[in-house]
Amino acid sequence: MSQALLFAAVYLLGAMAAFAFGPRRDPLLCAALAFPVGMAACVFLTLSLLVLGLPVTQLSLGVVTAFAFAGASFAAIRRGALDRRALLIAAAWLVALGVLAWWAATHAILPKCASRVEACILNRRGYNHHENTLEVLARLGETRELALEQMWHRIPNTSFFMLLFHTVCELVDVEVTLPLSRVMRASLLALFVVVAWRLAVRPGATRWWRALALAVLAVILYRGLRIADRQYFLAELLPASIYLFAFVTLWFLAERRRDASPLPVALGCLAAFTLQAPETLLPGVLVLAIAALGSRLPRAQLARPLGAYTFGALLWLSFPATEDKFPDDDQLGMLLFAAAFVVWLSLGGRRGRRLAPFLAAALAGVGVVWLADAWLVDPRWTRQLLVVMFLPFALLFFAFVLRPHEPADPWEVEPAASPLAELGGRRRATALVFACIVTALLIGNVRLYFRNERKMTDRYQLDAHDLFDFMRAGYGR
Amino acid sequence: MTQSGAYLALYLLGVAFQLGFGPRRQTALCCALGFLTGLALWVVAAAVVLASPFAYGERTAIAAYVVPLVVCVVAAGRRWRPGRRELVIVAAWTAASAVLFVWLCSFDSSRFSADSRHIVSSALELPEDGSLRYLAGKGGFHILAHSIAQFTSADYNYALSAVTGLALAPLFVVVGWRGLERLGAADVRARVLVVIAAAATVGTYNYLWHLVYIHNNLGSAVYLFAFAATFWLAELEEDTAYLPAAFLFLAGYTLHRVEAPAFAVILVLITVFPSKLPRRALTIGLAAFTISCALWYGVVLVENAPRLTDARKDQLAQVMIALLAAWLVVSRTRLRSLARHLPRALAAVFALLLVYGYFERNYEVERSADAFYQNLIVQRHHMWGYAWPAVLALWALSLTAPAPPAGHVLSYGALLAFLGVAAFALEHPYRVGPTDSGNRMMIQVLPVAMLYFSMQFLPLFRDTRARDENPERSR
Numbered sequence: 001m002s003q004a005l006l007f008a009a010v011y012l013l014g015a016m017a018a019f020a021f022g023p024r025r026d027p028l029l030c031a032a033l034a035f036p037v038g039m040a041a042c043v044f045l046t047l048s049l050l051v052l053g054l055p056v057t058q059l060s061l062g063v064v065t066a067f068a069f070a071g072a073s074f075a076a077i078r079r080g081a082l083d084r085r086a087l088l089i090a091a092a093w094l095v096a097l098g099v100l101a102w103w104a105a106t107h108a109i110l111p112k113c114a115s116r117v118e119a120c121i122l123n124r125r126g127y128n129h130h131e132n133t134l135e136v137l138a139r140l141g142e143t144r145e146l147a148l149e150q151m152w153h154r155i156p157n158t159s160f161f162m163l164l165f166h167t168v169c170e171l172v173d174v175e176v177t178l179p180l181s182r183v184m185r186a187s188l189l190a191l192f193v194v195v196a197w198r199l200a201v202r203p204g205a206t207r208w209w210r211a212l213a214l215a216v217l218a219v220i221l222y223r224g225l226r227i228a229d230r231q232y233f234l235a236e237l238l239p240a241s242i243y244l245f246a247f248v249t250l251w252f253l254a255e256r257r258r259d260a261s262p263l264p265v266a267l268g269c270l271a272a273f274t275l276q277a278p279e280t281l282l283p284g285v286l287v288l289a290i291a292a293l294g295s296r297l298p299r300a301q302l303a304r305p306l307g308a309y310t311f312g313a314l315l316w317l318s319f320p321a322t323e324d325k326f327p328d329d330d331q332l333g334m335l336l337f338a339a340a341f342v343v344w345l346s347l348g349g350r351r352g353r354r355l356a357p358f359l360a361a362a363l364a365g366v367g368v369v370w371l372a373d374a375w376l377v378d379p380r381w382t383r384q385l386l387v388v389m390f391l392p393f394a395l396l397f398f399a400f401v402l403r404p405h406e407p408a409d410p411w412e413v414e415p416a417a418s419p420l421a422e423l424g425g426r427r428r429a430t431a432l433v434f435a436c437i438v439t440a441l442l443i444g445n446v447r448l449y450f451r452n453e454r455k456m457t458d459r460y461q462l463d464a465h466d467l468f469d470f471m472r473a474g475y476g477r
Numbered sequence: 478m479t480q481s482g483a484y485l486a487l488y489l490l491g492v493a494f495q496l497g498f499g500p501r502r503q504t505a506l507c508c509a510l511g512f513l514t515g516l517a518l519w520v521v522a523a524a525v526v527l528a529s530p531f532a533y534g535e536r537t538a539i540a541a542y543v544v545p546l547v548v549c550v551v552a553a554g555r556r557w558r559p560g561r562r563e564l565v566i567v568a569a570w571t572a573a574s575a576v577l578f579v580w581l582c583s584f585d586s587s588r589f590s591a592d593s594r595h596i597v598s599s600a601l602e603l604p605e606d607g608s609l610r611y612l613a614g615k616g617g618f619h620i621l622a623h624s625i626a627q628f629t630s631a632d633y634n635y636a637l638s639a640v641t642g643l644a645l646a647p648l649f650v651v652v653g654w655r656g657l658e659r660l661g662a663a664d665v666r667a668r669v670l671v672v673i674a675a676a677a678t679v680g681t682y683n684y685l686w687h688l689v690y691i692h693n694n695l696g697s698a699v700y701l702f703a704f705a706a707t708f709w710l711a712e713l714e715e716d717t718a719y720l721p722a723a724f725l726f727l728a729g730y731t732l733h734r735v736e737a738p739a740f741a742v743i744l745v746l747i748t749v750f751p752s753k754l755p756r757r758a759l760t761i762g763l764a765a766f767t768i769s770c771a772l773w774y775g776v777v778l779v780e781n782a783p784r785l786t787d788a789r790k791d792q793l794a795q796v797m798i799a800l801l802a803a804w805l806v807v808s809r810t811r812l813r814s815l816a817r818h819l820p821r822a823l824a825a826v827f828a829l830l831l832v833y834g835y836f837e838r839n840y841e842v843e844r845s846a847d848a849f850y851q852n853l854i855v856q857r858h859h860m861w862g863y864a865w866p867a868v869l870a871l872w873a874l875s876l877t878a879p880a881p882p883a884g885h886v887l888s889y890g891a892l893l894a895f896l897g898v899a900a901f902a903l904e905h906p907y908r909v910g911p912t913d914s915g916n917r918m919m920i921q922v923l924p925v926a927m928l929y930f931s932m933q934f935l936p937l938f939r940d941t942r943a944r945d946e947n948p949e950r951s952r
Binding site (some may be wrong): 216356431438439442448449 | 629670673674676678682685862870871895927930931934935936937938
């Protein structure tokens, strides 16, 4: 099987899943989501085979994938998602993806290495990823059958999702390292452009303005990802960024359109995000809690996908771990998922929405602490993380804030225009927070003054007498 | 004359200017602006003397004081009609200022670096040399202000930074209170919090350090704040009486540092161009500012002052004229309605420039970002304390609250001042340390940002229902 063919198969699987369980009224968004969703579907199917104890071979994987594709196609047709326009868009996107995959495969330098193992070593600079991958690949080479034990071995400290996807690709005799990186980058770029077109630009703005603004932002994103991608062929940064971005934007679109249909795909993307690395579990649960508690969608529409997701997460985390896996992580994860779902169930919509800002603040706090910790350990990697994970969100927010609009008074910020305006709903509370911050700053300043005064005075002992001595001496002449 | 006497004389000159040409109905504000106005007015007059064929000495320096004083006193005498309350305010403020000046001049706690030596020695030699060559390198304002020492009994103006820096505190309070009154939120709690915000701003350790460290950053911060505050009040009250003072402060800010003209052009673009004030008043002020700046840089060009290339001086003079020409065109056409997007557009341009710079000059930007992070956030150097984390938190909070009317003058003033400082990193990377120029320049961002946050959040204490019933009151 060639790389382009494999990518096309992944895309088709993802496209059918997106049309069936995603934003089916928006074919362009479905097409943009297709490849990442297809990757996630491949991983979940393989994982389900492994968890059920079935052997993962070309045959078993092919059968399961074919069933999944048929089921998704059936569901998409039944829901009326596959009209002529949607099929045309999906086909055009497939052609573009095929061309990109072919170009990426033929213009790759590293696959010309003498052996796959060499290519892996040269490509995969992440210090732990290539070891794990090579180990799994070596076992795969011996048996041609993927077993659960091979995968469990390094789960706690590796990017499990990508490792599994690469291994599946190896199983069908396709080396995807370099092209995959490029195709994923293009997928994120395409997803960003489509979402920004839908979200960040108001209806009524001229198309030229939209196109120009989005082109500039897309170029910035492309450049940012190009600089960062030298380091993450197998690492979790890029896929984590794609899946988190997909989840957040799909949920936001669902809220704006009052349409819960994209939520299954959104939750699948979140599951893919939480599988990227052990560190993504906690942010994943928090992001889900913020989205679910702050949601204005009908609870009946939310209950089924959320319940299914929570059940799946609990099942996955309760699966018996091997000796290398930290049981505490699993228990913590189970506790978090269960707690999030119970809190959502027990709180009404309005009361739940009040919790969302606090959870957002908690997430921000966790993020800041974690980033500061990571910065101390590895500043370079942390900078890459910032670029890859936050640049799409930052640019989307930038486009959202800068979108052209004409309020009655141009300097008066419309409360509804700010995506964060609802957080400040309690005006007096906001003013009180300001008062607390300013007072704390004043107290901190006083404390700092008494602690520092001596030190700074000692540091700058040069005073006027030095100058006048210098001048009287004729400036040293 | 003593040093404190010279400061008091400048204060009186400033008060006379404000009562003659400024917001004379706001007596406390006129007094709060007094010293800064007097100093700026005298420096501008002294710069005229320097650029003229007259020798710069004691007589011409006194003339540079007396001539504006006479004009201002005559104008104040004709226009200001004080009641008993106004006279008491002026007398009390003058007495308090005199006590403060005497106290600040009673001890010398100034601290020097190499830059401080350059400033003070240039200033002390200026009356003998009378040349412009000292004034181009570090910005002329501070050197001219320090040259006052030659006409006093002090060796040098060791209290100038302290007097200038402390002038910001009452100005912050008076402007904040005035703003709260206009926003319909001037209750006791809000007024107290304005005082706390002012104290927190001036009490920041780096700010306190610059009260004794002789450099031009503190002066530029104070004049930038004075410009932003007076222009914001002018927009808020739709009153052109603030404009003469505002443009004088802008000139004072422009003359402070080498990079200040570039910032001044940006300030004009985000304040004057989108302004709703009458075109005539703005044109007079802007013309006076731009033409005098262009003439000044022309004179500096002819004098061949060092540390500023000919091309740069020529460009500065041309940019000032171009700015005036652009205003004359924009203000007469429909383009003026588009000018309200300028603050946002300029912020976007700077942000994109920084992003572009990150990719094209990765080393400079990353090194500068690291220096900013160390200088502003990390506590190791102990200069800013928690000021910048607090500003970041308030900024995040500000996204959830409506902006005050005409708040763009303050918000985009602070934002673009920061982005401008950051953009200079593309030329030379900043470094870690208290004397790093990026670290010093950040002083000019803090007061404007704190005033903006105060005016944004404190009106939220108002009763929402009352505001909804009477929406005009909040405008």
